[in-house]
Amino acid sequence: MSVTMVKESTIISKRTSRKEWSAMESTKFEKIHTEIFDGADYASKIIAQEIAALIRYKTERNEKCVLGLATGSSPIQVYAELVRMHKKEGLSFQNVVSFNLDEYYGLDKTDNQSYIHFMHHHLFDHVDILSENINVPSGKIAFEHIAEYCTQYEEKIESYGGLDFQLLGIGRTGHIGFNEPGSKISSTTRMITLDYLTRQDNAFAFNSMADVPRKAVTMGVGTILKAKRIVIMAYGMKKAEIVRKTVEGEISSDVPATFLQEHEDVTFVLDENSAKDLTRFETPWIVGDCEWSKDLKRKAVVWLSQKLNKPILKLADRDYNDHGMSEILGEGGAYEVNIKMFNHFQHTITGWPGGKPNADDTNRPERATPGKKRIIIFSPHPDDDVISMGGTFLRLVDQGHEVHVAYQTSGNIAVADHEAFRFAEFARELYEHAAGD
Ligand code: F6R
Numbered sequence: 001m002s003v004t005m006v007k008e009s010t011i012i013s014k015r016t017s018r019k020e021w022s023a024m025e026s027t028k029f030e031k032i033h034t035e036i037f038d039g040a041d042y043a044s045k046i047i048a049q050e051i052a053a054l055i056r057y058k059t060e061r062n063e064k065c066v067l068g069l070a071t072g073s074s075p076i077q078v079y080a081e082l083v084r085m086h087k088k089e090g091l092s093f094q095n096v097v098s099f100n101l102d103e104y105y106g107l108d109k110t111d112n113q114s115y116i117h118f119m120h121h122h123l124f125d126h127v128d129i130l131s132e133n134i135n136v137p138s139g140k141i142a143f144e145h146i147a148e149y150c151t152q153y154e155e156k157i158e159s160y161g162g163l164d165f166q167l168l169g170i171g172r173t174g175h176i177g178f179n180e181p182g183s184k185i186s187s188t189t190r191m192i193t194l195d196y197l198t199r200q201d202n203a204f205a206f207n208s209m210a211d212v213p214r215k216a217v218t219m220g221v222g223t224i225l226k227a228k229r230i231v232i233m234a235y236g237m238k239k240a241e242i243v244r245k246t247v248e249g250e251i252s253s254d255v256p257a258t259f260l261q262e263h264e265d266v267t268f269v270l271d272e273n274s275a276k277d278l279t280r281f282e283t284p285w286i287v288g289d290c291e292w293s294k295d296l297k298r299k300a301v302v303w304l305s306q307k308l309n310k311p312i313l314k315l316a317d318r319d320y321n322d323h324g325m326s327e328i329l330g331e332g333g334a335y336e337v338n339i340k341m342f343n344h345f346q347h348t349i350t351g352w353p354g355g356k357p358n359a360d361d362t363n364r365p366e367r368a369t370p371g372k373k374r375i376i377i378f379s380p381h382p383d384d385d386v387i388s389m390g391g392t393f394l395r396l397v398d399q400g401h402e403v404h405v406a407y408q409t410s411g412n413i414a415v416a417d418h419e420a421f422r423f424a425e426f427a428r429e430l431y432e433h434a435a436g437d
Contacts, residue, residue: 001324008212008241010074011180012340015035015046016034016036018033018036018349019268021033021034021035022041024285024288025288026280026284026287026288027287029278029279029280029287030247030248030278030279030280031247031248031261032246032247032260032266032267032268032363033266033267033268034267034270034275035115035267035268035269035270035279036270036271036272036275037269037270037271037272037304038271038272038420039235039236039271040074040077040271041269042080043233043235043271044078044233045077045270046078046119046231046269047078047081047231048078048081048082048085050086050165050231051067051082051083051409052089053079053166054164054165054231055091055092055096056091056093057091057093058164059092059094062095062320063065063080063095063099064095064096064097064133064160064161065095065096065097065164065165065324066096066097066098066099066157066160066161066162066163066165067096067097067098067099067163067165067166067167067225068098068100068101068163068165068166068167068219068227069098069099069100069119069123069167070100070101070167070168070169070177071100071101071102071118071119071169072116072169073169074169074233074234075122075167075169076122077235078164078167079122081298082123082127083122083123083126083127083302087126087399088129090110091127092128093127093128093129093131094128096129096131096133097135097160098119098124098129098133098135098151099132099136099157099163099219100115100116100119100135100136100137100157101134101168101176101177101178101218101219101224102115102137102177102178102217102218102219103115103116103136103137103138103139103216103217104139104213104215104216105139105191105213105214105314106112106140106213106215107139107140107213107218108140109136110410111170113205113377114139114205114268115136116136119134119136120318130230131277132167132359135153135156136220136222137150137153137189137217137218137311138147138217139216139217140200144216145299146190146191146404150188150190150191150217150219151188151189152346153189153219153224154188154189157223157226161342162225162226162227162228163228163373164227164228164281165227165228165229165231166224166225166227166229166230166231167231167232167233167422168224168231168232168233168245169232169233170232170233170234170236170242170243170257171195171197171198171201171236171242172197172198172201172239172241172242172341173195173197173198173258174193174242174245174246174254174256174257175198175256175261176221176224176232176256176257176260177218177219177220177221177223178192178194178216178218179192179193179220179221179224179256180193180194180195180198180256181203181252181253181254181255181256182253183220183221183253183256184220184221184222184384185221185222185225185253185259185262186220186221186222187220187221187222187223188219188220188223189217189219189220190217190218190220190248191215191216191217192215192216192217192218193214193215193425193429194212194213194214194215194216195422196346196409196418196421196422196425197418197422199212199213199214200212200418202332203245204419212320213268214261214425220226221256221259224354225259225260225263227263228265229265229266230260230263230265230266230267230268231266231269232257232260232266232267232268232269232272233269234268234269234270234274235270235271235273235274236273236274237273237274237276238272238276239274240276240277241267242255242257242275243270243274243278244277244278244279245257245258246258246260246268246276246283247268248279249279250351252265255397265427269424274322277313283300283303285300285323285324285325285327286323286324287324288324290327292327292328295329297328297337298327298341298344301315301325301328301337301341304319304320304323304325307323312338312341313338313339313342313347314338314342315334315337315338316334316405317329317333317334319334320334320337320391336389343422347363347364348365349365350364350365350366351368351395352364352399353366353392353395353396353398354366354372354373354395354399354401355367355368355369355371355373355401356368357371357372358371372401372402373401373402374401374402374404375401375402375403375404376403376404376405376406377389377403377404377405377406378395378406378408379405379406379408379410380408380409381406381407381409381419382407385405392433
């Protein structure tokens with residue numbers, strides 16, 4: 001899947017300095033400096049190079065290099081590249097002091113799923129960092145000592161003069177570290193309850209959902225924001241929605257990552273899939289000149305008609321001009337474009353959804369042959385097939401096709417599992433809390 005490119009953004013696979021980025025018209029809705037790469041591999045190398053340069057700079061000055069480190073899938077290749085640089089290019093970690101963002105509460109350092117284990121596996125065991133300089137929050141502190149332990153973690157970071165560099169991933173809830181929605185901008189290291197969606201996303205590393213810890217110890221948003229430099233990474237389509245909210249949305253504790261908009265030296269490293277919902281890719285005509293492919297024109301006209309709540313045939317020249325779409329108007333103006341688009345969409349509608357046997361199918365959405373087809377309808381719930389496409393369903397059957405329906409859930413509730421579990425967990429905690437009073 002590739003994003004629709006605006007002319008300006010030949011930036012894929014290249015770095016865009018903050019200066020270049022802020023001068024680009026296409027980034028005008030972006031409140032965090034973004035760099036978009038062809039893939040995580042190259043992006044990770046660039047991040048590793050920045051970290052290595054910082055380590056070397058500090059080494060030359062005989063200073064400690066204080067790194068805030070993350071776990072999860074996003075930084076794995078950064079660590080692999082750092083290990084390679086250590087082995088092949090003599091990059092030394094002797095002056096590095098590391099502080100990890102978080103740890104699952106209840107997991108011991110010997111647990112394979114613990115973040116300390118992760119860090120040793122991917123980085124610490126392969127470089128020359130001094131063991132006394134490694135700091136990962138412990139998941140085994142007794143509940144009554146957690147607050148004190150967290151204060152000490154904060155103080156220890158401060159004692160080194162704060163974090164020089166913080167590496168971050170982002171969760172689909174908008175968490176950084178494990179600061180789930182509701183976290184405050186001033187929050188510090190503390191115990192937190194993990195969101196159901198986060199537990200679900202991390203469940204692959206455990207035997208079952210039930211084994212994924214419900215709590216974690218995490219640096220706070222405030223702790224992270226104190227870092228001198230922050231690099232946050234997101235790769236893949238799954239992250240596209242939260243990336244847009246974080247980069248272009250309003251600052252809100254509902255999406256804790258939006259607090260990064262307040263930091264003056266943060267870069268969001270993306271691949272083209274995680275960047276795809278940003279305005280410059282999703283609706284590029286709003287923010288600059290476009291390369292108008294046929295698909296993009298269709299997408300833009302539908303978007304305009306929906307935005308103005310006007311049928312396509314009623315769109316006027318002015319509507320196109322006011323919304324950055326004047327380039328698609330030829331000599332015939334809106335009138336001609338509208339008719340062309342209307343005819344295109346008209347040809348996607350048919351009274352013969354399975355194709356009309358032995359008819360000219362040049363302008364029909366479905367082939368005339370074979371005359372009879374085997375058809376499978378995928379229906380998320382047992383009623384969606386009938387509610388959303390009952391007429392088509394009936395036509396297909398009436399016209400003699402062999403029609404099957406595949407139901408994708410039992411449909412016993414019309415609520416997403418993660419929503420149901422989130423509320424069930426909240427109710428359980430409330431009950432336990434009340435019982436403890
Ligand atoms: C990990 C951490 C989390 C992850 C985030 C993204 O230490 O604090 O915020 O960075 O959940 O995880 P991945 O990279 O696996 O998508």
